[in-house]
Amino acid sequence: MSTYLSQVWVIVWKDLVLEMRSRERIAAMGAFAVLAGVLFNFSIDTTTTRPQDVASGLIWMTLIFGGLLGVGRTFHLEAQDGALQGVLMSPAPKDAVFLAKTAANFVLLYVVSLLVLGVFGLFFGLDLGPNLGWVVVVLGLGALGFVALGTLFAAVSTGTNMGETLLPVLVFPLLVPMVIYGVGTTTRLINGRPFDEVEGNVRMLGAFALAAVAAGAVLFRYVVED
Amino acid sequence: MTDEVSPSADTLGLEKIDRDEIDHSNGVVLQAEGLRRDYGSVVAVDGVDLTMEEGEFLTIFGPNGAGKSSLLGMLGGGMRPTAGTVRVRGQALSFSEHDWQHRIGMLSHRGFLYGRLTVEENLRFYGTLFGLRDLDERVPARLARVGLAERARFEVRQLSHGMRQRLSLARALLHDPDVVLLDEPYTGLDPSAAGVLRSVLGELRDGRRTVVMVTHNLREGLAMATRLAVQVSGRFAWEGSNQGLGREEFERHYHDVVEGRV
């Protein structure tokens, strides 16, 4: 068991170190987050719409599009060096590889999501106050489900001729529950509703994330097999 | 009865094989039966059987497109055969099990290295994946063996091709595999890297490891091998033991085989 954990950990470590040294994905995602905040601000006609009403939806959409930028390239680096083959030929079980890559992507995306929350909070004048903790949790659950599906299908799309352009086509329909529950919950929390009102939806979000991680862990081996 | 050799600066720290673990089927280490690999309608490997005993060194020659890389991929468990099985010390290479991987070490022309990790970090990464515990001693020793000790902290992308190949070699052998597979290891190597490779391969052979090497380099391929094979269109068109044929003689023989005169 401890071998398993150390295998997972070392892959997470490797992905995060590589990301810190190249800053390839985090830069793109971070820049996207800020710029999206700016552009969305201009896209709202404040005479007819209150920013607070639409902020939640825009936050989630920014996370999804920005997240896709990062997650899509999960296997890109390794495809270049053929390094994924090396990992796959090691004794590390395929589900360990999947969980590690998902965890690393999650860290990446979660950091960006907090950035997005901050940026949109600032630009849109949101008062996050009492429910901030719950909003952060909800974002985390959404990010987890997203990252699990994204990592699995990033492996799929990297293995096709179309590459990363295929990723949104495969993943977007599957993300509908996440968007619905995530946005629904966040809007209420931002508007100061008590947590009890959204608890059911948060559970669904959690269930979704769990199912996504489990499905990915089981199916990943069939995707990367050669 | 285990002889433990602690890694020192000038050996690979090759441990003698623990005889109690061995499948005593005549010292057969690697056994492939009916290996076949299709890519859609293209047949890359068309029914290859191979039995290797401990200490044997097989060099496979062949023209491009003969399916040598696919064969090696299947022998190493990195590629799933369309048909046929591979066994290492009696254990079938199964997709879902994880205990045969440390018996095999593969040096592929793809490197398996991470450009932005340092030399040391690359080895430690793979060492952890293979469940090795003594990395603090093992990694420096192996780096010293391939002449990369001074560059331990260099990022791989700063290394020349020859140095990268040396690191790949250290990586492939880090976990002391029983079977070593080499895919065109001499391609693009400068003389010093080639020298390191040659001496390491010599040690493998002396240490009774089992080696399968694919190469275009006739001289090196003949120098090391106990067995030879020529692969054409997915099959072994010719195989036999290394009778000590000189390079020119063998080259003639090779062309005869490839062009179908044998």
Added chain:
Amino acid sequence: MSTAGMRRGGTTLTLLGLLGLIALYWMAFFWVPTEVNQGVVQRIFYIHVPAAWTSFLAIGFAALASGMYLWLRDERLDRAALCAVEGGLIFATLVLTTGPLWGKIAWGTYWTWEPRLTLTLLLWFIFIGYFMVRNATEDPEKGKRFAAVVAIVGAIDIPFIHLSVVWFRSLHPEPVVARPDGPTLPGDMLVTLLFGVLVFTVLFFGLFLFRYAVEGLRAEADLRARSAA
């Protein structure tokens, strides 16, 4: 079952299904009483719901076959999944093309986000994804595996999508009056609906069998061509 037997079975089922379809149309448009709230327009319900149902049946079937394919690697299972997805795509397309047409006539809008239509739309994209992924690889075996994964994950997601869309809809009531598609339907309507489900299921399996048999022949021909080469 031999290929010829399957073709015959498939053709028979399809013909039965088509006959049943005619009967269903009669029942839906003439026999069953008009629904009180929505009027005549509601009758499309008896065609639409069963058609949508077959596309859900298709993804479930495909996911099952795909799962077994990944486990057992029997080509026939992959072929079964492929044919199921094809059938599902056809029925989903039917729902999506006729739905808006009726919507325009009945309520003045082409599209509503009512749960069934939404679910069918997303399922349609999942089916498309299945084909895109299957045909986008150099190694066809890889494509089959990828497609299997798409089918499995898609099927797992469907319940989540359904629940979320229903909840979403409850928040944003459309101008359209809610339709009586709950579990309690008065007798004649229930009979018509169930008959519709039966007819479409038969149609689906008829087409499936036929397509599966043809696919099997094609695979055989491929194999012969390869070994002759």
